[in-house]
Amino acid sequence: MKKSFYIGILSLFILLNYACSSDSDVSFVSNPAEETIAARTILDVSYGAETDQVYDIYLPPNRTLSTKVIILVHGGGWTSGDKADMNEFVELILADLPEYAIVNINYRLANETTSPFPMQLNDITSIITDLRARNEEYIISEDYAFLGTSAGAHLSLLWSYDYDTQANVNMVASIVGPTNLADEAYLNNVDPAIQAYIDLLGANVVIPFLENYSPLNKVTASAPPTILFYGGQDPLIPNSQGMDLSDRLTQLGVTHQFTFYPQEGHGWTGQNAIDTWNKLQAFIGEHH
Template identity: 25%
Template sequence: MQLLALLVFAHSAVAQQPTAPRDTSFTTYSAYTKAKKQNPAISIARPTVPRSVQKQMNVAYCTQGTHALMLDVFYPKPSRRKERPAVLLVHGGGWRSGDRSQHVPMAQQLAAKGYVAVTAEYRLSTEAPYPAAVQDLRAAIRWMRANARTYGIDTARIAVWGFSAGGQLASLIGTTNADPLYETGNCYPTHSSSVQAIVDVDGILAFIHPESGEGDDRKNISAATHWFGSPKTEHPELWQQASALNHVSPKTPPILFINSSVDRMHAGRDDMRQQLSKLGIYTEVHSFPDAPHPFPLFNPWFEPTLNYTVDFLDKVLKKR
C-alpha cells in the first residue's frame, strides 16, 4: 500500500503542469458520424426538456491548481417533497476526451423523473493522470452533499452514473467508498463522497483481464496507458488498483450494467456479478446486442437506457 501511495503521488504531481490543449477527438457528432455508417437509422438524442426541470449551469465545484472544475445541475421544481435522490453523471472519452455536456439530455430527463442530476467535468489525462479524475469526481459528490439544501438533495441517496471511461470511473468510485487514496484535496473535506448506487454504461471493470483490450500499445498507445502514464507491464499494480472488480466487498452498493455489443467495453462484468451475487448485493444487466459503443447518446437506445436507469434507481434509492 505504501508503494502504491508513492506511485500515485508521483503521478499526481503531473497535475501541477499547465493544462494541455483539449483533446476533442470524442464528441457526440464524431461518434454519431462513425456509428451511422453501420447504423443508418440512428439519430442524436435531443429529447424535449420538460418545463418542470430547472437548471444551474457552470458552477465551480472545486479548483485544482488554476483549473476551476465545473458542473451543471438539473433538478425538479420545488415541491412538498423537500429531499430527492441525486445522480452524478460522468462522461466518457477514454479518460482524455469527451465533455460533460454530452449527458445533459440524460440529466434533464432524470430531473423530470424526480432526481437531482449533476453533470461534472474532471481532469483528463492530457492534464493529470490517474487518480486525479477519481479524486475530482469524489469532490463533486462532496459538493452535492455540501449544497444539498440548495437543490433539495437527500444526502443518503446519491448514485453515480457513467458511460465508457465514465462507467469505469463510476464503478471505481462506488466500490471504493471511503478509500483515503481518493479522498484528497481541500474541497468540502468534511462531507462524504460515498454513493448508494452505481450505473455502469459500457465501462470496463478490470483492466488486466482476458476480455480487456486496454493496454494493447502495439499499433497506438491505448487510452488507459495515457491515463496511467505507463504501460501495464511497468506498473501493473496501478492498473489493478483502478479496476473495480478488485474492490468488491460487502459494502459495495447495488449496481446496474447497461451494455452494447462490444464485449471488451465491459470486461470483468460477469466476474463482478458473480462476486456480488455471493455477497447478496443486488445487480441488474441489460444489453443491446446490436448497439455501437456510444449508444446512450443516440436514438433508439437513449430512451430505454433512461428507463432502465430510472427503474433501477427507483428500486434501490427511492423511499417506499
C-alpha cells in the same frame, strides 16, 4: 415522452466532445399557486480552481432535504469529453424522473504527463464535499446515484465501490464502462486505440496499480445496487469486462442487473437505447 429523446443517447460516448454551456442561474415558477419552492438550474458551479472543475445542477420544484440526487459522469477515455455529452440524459431525467435533482459534472482531464488516477476520483470527492456543504442552500439530500458512460462509468463504479466512505451512494449505473484494467484482453491487446489508453496510465504501469484502479478488484459485499449495460461488438470494452463484474456481484450477493446486447458496440440507438432507458428508470425508482 418524445421518442426523439432516445435517439443517439448512447452513441460512441468515448468520442464525444461538445463545448460546455456558459454560466447561468435560472429560476422559474410554472404555477406560483401550487409551488412553494421554485425549480432552479445553475450552470458551471465551480468546485475547484481549474476550469474543468465545474458542474451543472438542476433542482426540481418543491424539493426538500429528502430530495435525492443523480450524478452524471461523461466518458471520453479519461482524456476528453464534457458534461454537455450527457445533456440528453438530463432531458430524459427531467421528463421521466422529475422528482430528482441532477448534477452533471466535469472533471480534470488526463494527458501524456498527467494520469487520470487518482486525480479524477479526487474531483468526484470534491464534488460530493461541495454538495454536502451546500445541501441546505440547494435543498437536497445527501443520497446520491451515479450514472456514467464509458470512462465515466469506470469512475462512477470505482468511486462508489472504493471512495464512498460515508455510504451515501444508493446505486450506480455503468454503460460500457471498463471494470478491470488488468484484464488480459487489455494487457495483451494489439489494437493501437486500446493501447493508447493503457499508455496513458504511465510508461511503467504495474499490475498492482491497474488492479487498484479497477472496480472489479474494489467491489465488496457492501457495494450499492449496480446496473450494467454492455455491447458484444464493443471495440474498446472486451466482453469479459461486464460479464466478470456481474459474476463478482453475484458471488458477493450485491443487488444488480446486467444487460448484454450481443450485436451492439460502444453505444447504441433505437430500440436497445429505449430498453436501456426503461431499465434505468425502473432501477433508479426501486433503489434510489
